[in-house]
Amino acid sequence: MHSYLVTVVAALAAAAIASAVVEVVHRLARRWGRRSLLMSQLTQHAHRAAQVAATVLAVQFAVRLSTGYAVGTAWRQVLLHLLVLAVIAATAWLVTALLAVVEDTALARFRVDVPDNRHARRVRTQVVMLRRVTIAVIVVLTVGVMLMTFPAVRGIGAGVLTSAGVVGVVAALAAQSLLGNVFAGLQLAFSDAVRLDDVVVVEGEWGRIEELTLSYVVVQIWDDRRLILPTSYFTSTPFQNWTRTEAAVLGTAEFEVDWSVPVQAMREELRRLVESTELWDGRVCVLQVTEATGGMIKLRALVSAASAGALWDLRCLVREHLVAWVRDHRPTAMPRLRAEVGDGAATLPWQWVQPRRSPRRPAEAEVPDDARLFGGSDDGEARSEAFVGPDEPAEARR
Incomplete structure (x- = not known):
């Protein structure tokens, strides 16, 4: 019971100290960064992620040091393993928040509320697409690292690698359409064929690009309907882009x-x-x-x-x-529709009308x-x- 109390007190103390340190740094950065866009974005978006990551890391160190390496109880191993998973997840959250701050800071330099915003919309499309890809990669890597902390997963790693060729072929065939849309989305983002807020005509409908993701594109039709198309549509089907060069x-x-x-x-x-x-x-x-x-x-x-x-x-x-x-x-x-009834030889007087002479125009007259x-x-x-x-x-x- 004494060891339990010591561990709980140490964990609470470490969490409180970590939270206090992060809060002090947050307030100082907010005060010093009033004139800096990067610092203001950091204090606004990365504060919560940094607080959670620092708290979880401090609790892990406190539990590990308070229980001692000689103690081999099962609850200690389970608790430390859970804390390791929490540290990995919190670190991934913090890295994602920092990347989002950098991307938002870059986007703030390009205004889209101006008449000539083609370059800004192109940069915005590329940055948004990169953000989606980055988040997807971080999530996959985080899940992979968390799974590798389980001994059973590491033990079957050799068996998985031996069948990686067959599994890779099956996965490629199963995800062919999905991967095609992903690569099509990246191609659209960096080929400048279509951007966010571009006015396009697709499937006989006129609208603007409202959302562009890795797998689909949302077109807002002029009557406020939404036309959702796979990104591969824009790389394989002709479409009209009315604002590619100018509005x-x-x-x-x-x-x-x-x-x-x-x-x-x-x-x-x-x-x-x-x-x-x-x-x-x-x-x-x-x-x-x-x-x-x-x-x-x-x-x-x-x-x-x-x-x-x-x-x-x-x-x-x-x-x-x-x-x-x-x-x-x-x-x-x-x-109007005209109908004449008369002689096919056009010999009747009313069937022939002398053409009128058009007035002469000056020679220098032009169109x-x-x-x-x-x-x-x-x-x-x-x-x-x-x-x-x-x-x-x-x-x-x-």
Whole structure:
């Protein structure tokens, strides 16, 4: 009974001393590190892990020294073994907390709440992925070290190694899909193909990358649904990334109207509309005839916005406004079907209409700038240069 009391008193005293020392260090570090981001992160995130690790380690030393090496009772061996397992787990927790502090400190240097945050989102994606891999490795190593403290596990180690080849093949086949997703996640994080908060189009759905893990990717759809895909999907299936190089994007709104529509007047109305809304970023405003078959013509309005969300609203606004403009101001240009009954030789007087002569335009008249996508402005010229092939110089194209 005396040895039990001595052990309990020694363990409590060691725990109290360790906790007090860690608390004093914590308060001093918090006071000295008010201007240091690293010190503030350490005092905030690593304090509890350091306190537990120091307390468990102090209790282990106290129990080992108070019981003495000559005492070979069973309870001492069991207690010391439990304390060793606790020290291993607490040390793993402390190492994980320290790595998390370093990663958070590195992430604090890159802000994602700024307009041009592509580099910051890329670094954040890579750091988050590394954190997940690091935690997984630490957990596996911790479990392995804890198992090696059992004599029975060490005794069967030789037998396990002899069959490691067969077990490895079976495990590789069983975990092929999982390992494929893990490597795909690492590839996505470091290839810069997709980042957190990127706007993508996958499976016909438009949304943004909300979460990127080692095994799956969560895409937040525009209507607040969540599309969960394996990471291997993004390495084996084509997808659209609207914000890989910049947040500003282009969008279209298409209309099928009658041949009698005044294209230039509709183009001017589109220009007046986009200039009156803050959704337009001032880069691209183009209205072009893309098809003229099947009894109707197809007009495509191409506009630009600073972000994908603004572009969505701008495209809807363009459709709504131009549909109302055609209905109210050019009702004859609404889509229609024509049917004529007459002589196949077109000899009846009403079957032939003399074409009207279009007024002559000055020789120096040119196509207006807002009718050209590849030219007419600095942005259009840059876009045109980007689509010139390596064997076709810009002078030849012009």
